[in-house]
Amino acid sequence: MKGNGDSGEVIVVGSGVIGLTTAVVLAGQGRRVRVWTREPAGETTSAVAGALWWPYRIEPQERVGAWSLTSLRVHEELAARPEETGVRLVPGVHAGVLLDGLGPWARQVADLRQLPADEVPAGHGSALAARLPLVDMPVHLAWLRARLEAAGGAVETREVRSPAEAAAEAPVVVNCTGLGARELVPDPEVTAVRGQLVLVENPGITSWFTAADEASSATTYFFPQPGRLILGGTADEGHGASAPDRVPDPATAAAIVERCARIRPEIADARVLGHRVGLRPVRSKGVRLERDGEAPAAGTQLIHNYGHGGAGVTVAWGCAYAVASLLG
Template sequence: MSGDVLVVGGGVIGLTTAVVLAESGRRVRVWTRDAPQETTSAVAGALWWPYRVEPLELAGAWSLASLRVYEKLAARPQGTGVRLVAGVHAHERLSGLGPWAAEVEGLREARADELPEGYAGGLWARLPLIDMPVHLGWLRRRLEAAGGSVVTRAVNSLAEAAERARVVVNCTGLGARELAGDGRLRPVRGQLVLVENPGIEEWFTAADRASATTTYFFPQPDRLILGGTAEEDDWRLAPDPATAEEIVARCARIRPEIAEARILGHRVGLRPVRTSGVRIEAEELPGGGLLVHNYGHGGAGVTVAWGCAEAAAALAAR
């Protein structure tokens, strides 16, 4: 036992929380079952936008706190993986958003000439779009520069972690279903297709919360990410060929040149959705230790990462 902090989980939530703790002067270690580049976070399309995350009254503030960080990181896109990119959220209306929307510079109703054929409305915005493999590598280097470390190691129980540090922060995402015994966590499966970018510079989304399918494309420096799906309680990690064909076809109806783009790969990630919303909570452990939970971010882990990290770090300082 020591004054160290042990963060369990090496995705964007775990690494961001570890960075905030390390830069506050704590000695931080991260234990992660999968290397950061192999976590669910590495698969994310990673456009900043409060999507599938609750509670709404807290998610807006968490999102804005993260937005301010990403806006600064976008000044160094090659190192951080963060760029500010313009695009359109089809179907969305300003009137349907929370108070946070008033704090997003430039967010407005899209003009008719900015919408694809067949779409009557939407929102135009210039938002952070994060290249997750690059960003996860940057987070790890920032953590290490602050004296932290990352160890690829499976954790069989939170009690095991608590034997090694006085403060344990649980950032295990869907893994908290078993580690924390939280049956309110469930997977929402997302499948993506990676293709060569045929020259598309703006992102596009069209999401229907009542449907298991979505349509979006996100331009990254070396690829175009096509999506997607939102399949609840689906644990399949293998890409489905028929689903991949449907994703390409939906995106090609918006931008026909996508139909001919060479396919580079397929990805699947399981969003850790929690029916009662994100859990940021502390509990005392036998012997005077402290366990802080920070999980259940659904499809908005990147969007709320810094705000939630600050909230979790505040609890860890008690």
């Protein structure tokens, strides 16, 4: 028996890394895909992400491992063309992390190793070394869009107030709206976790570093990207999507620079290039990736793919292929 999506027409709502990656995978399977987006990809939360591959603060654990590894394999291939795709394999250190405390997925990450005590950064009891995908998000989002368009897909600027609007034009709708799902579905489990970053001139740092205390809203990390060094960060819960929540706080920025300079002192004197704030779409019940039992219109399918928090780039390809499998 054929499914409702066999006409091949799909509307993906949302143009962040989740939406565009999903659209690329579906278009690659021969489907006619349109992405409807309220804002250009360059203005989404994805555009201001760090963005290091690592399954950080994302649930459900029983599904995240497989999604992450699928994405890792794709990123490893894309890293062969970094100028085109924005993906590079970069060495670095996760401070305060024990290999034994990670899920089974960690055993399939090449070169992931526990550092001996004499190599652990000062102030931390443990650390892991790894060579992982680091993604220049503006470049990567532009590459995804170009790949989608090359496959016959299109991106259209259009605000969607309900899934039924999209279902009126295509038999399959994939909801990748991130924070927007709170109102679109509606799903009150979706909340914004505010992340602030500082962009500085790179004083010669070639490796990344992270130290995240899951009990604290303050994190410490720096990621070397072409033309800049990204410093972070914060994970402030309880925020909305209003304009004030998107305004960088000078005191927070100064604290970020100070924390990063404790690890690499040369950061203290690096010239500031700019500030960024992103609102991560966190869902208290974990990522929602499933077919909705209530179709928005007769003969249509609605598939949800949202709630990835700050780990969108880590699971994007795995989740995209999971969506494709739901369509058969």
